Amino acid sequence: MPKSVQSIYLDHRALLLGQAQRIVRDRETAEDLIQESYLRAHHAAEKGPIENVAGFLCRTVRNLALDHLRRRQAKARVEIGSSEMVDVSHVPCGTPSAEDRMLQRERLDRFRGALDSLPERARRVWMLNRLEGWSYPAIAEHLGVSPGTVFNDMKLAMGHMADALSRAERER
Numbered sequence: 001m002p003k004s005v006q007s008i009y010l011d012h013r014a015l016l017l018g019q020a021q022r023i024v025r026d027r028e029t030a031e032d033l034i035q036e037s038y039l040r041a042h043h044a045a046e047k048g049p050i051e052n053v054a055g056f057l058c059r060t061v062r063n064l065a066l067d068h069l070r071r072r073q074a075k076a077r078v079e080i081g082s083s084e085m086v087d088v089s090h091v092p093c094g095t096p097s098a099e100d101r102m103l104q105r106e107r108l109d110r111f112r113g114a115l116d117s118l119p120e121r122a123r124r125v126w127m128l129n130r131l132e133g134w135s136y137p138a139i140a141e142h143l144g145v146s147p148g149t150v151f152n153d154m155k156l157a158m159g160h161m162a163d164a165l166s167r168a169e170r171e172r
Contacts, residue, residue: 005045008053009038016061023065024072033068037061107168114164118157125150126157 009016016037020030037060041053050056096104115123121143128134128142136154140147 003053005038005041005050005053009041009057012054012057016057019058020061020065023062024068029068030065033064034061036064107165110164110168111161114161117164118160119153121145122153122157122160125153126161129154 003011013034016034017027017030020033021027024030024033034057037057040060041050041057044050044056045053115126118126124143125139128139129136134142136147136150140150143150
C-alpha cells in the first residue's frame with residue numbers, strides 16, 4: 001500500500017525545511033513555505049496520483065522559496081525602508097507655482113493682444129485653422145478667397161504672433 005502524502009511529508013519535513021531555509025534565510029518563512037508545499041501536494045493528490053510525492057514536495061518547496069525570494073527582492077527595489085531618509089526637496093510639484101501662473105497669464109494676455117492686432121481676415125484664418133482645425137481649402141471656400149491668400153494670411157499671422165511673443169520675452 002502506497003504511503004500517504006501526509007506521511008511522506010512528515011518523513012521529509014526536516015529536509016524540506018532545510019531546503020527552504022537555505023534559499024529564503026528565514027526559518028519562519030521556510031515553515032510557511034513547506035506548509036504551502038504540503039497543501040499543494042495534498043490538492044494535487046486529490047486530483048490524481050502523484051508518481052513521486054517526495055520529489056513533488058521538494059520541487060514545490062524550491063519553486064515557492066525562489067518565488068518568495070524574487071518577490072522580496074522586487075519589493076526591496078521599490079519600497080524605501082523606514083530607516084532611510086527620502087530627499088523630497090527635488091520632487092517636482094504637480095501644480096505650477098504662483099510665479100509660473102502669473103507668467104503664463106502675462107504671456108496669454110500678450111498673445112491675445114497680438115491676435116487682436118492682426119488684420120481681420122488673417123485673424124479669422126488663424127482661428128479657423130488653429131482653433132477649429134479647418135484646412136486651407138475649406139477656409140478659402142468659406143471666406144471666398146484663394147487658397148494662396150489663406151496661405152499668405154496664415155504666414156502673416158504666424159510671423160506676427162511669433163514676433164509679438166519674442167518681443168515680450170525680451171522685455172522681461
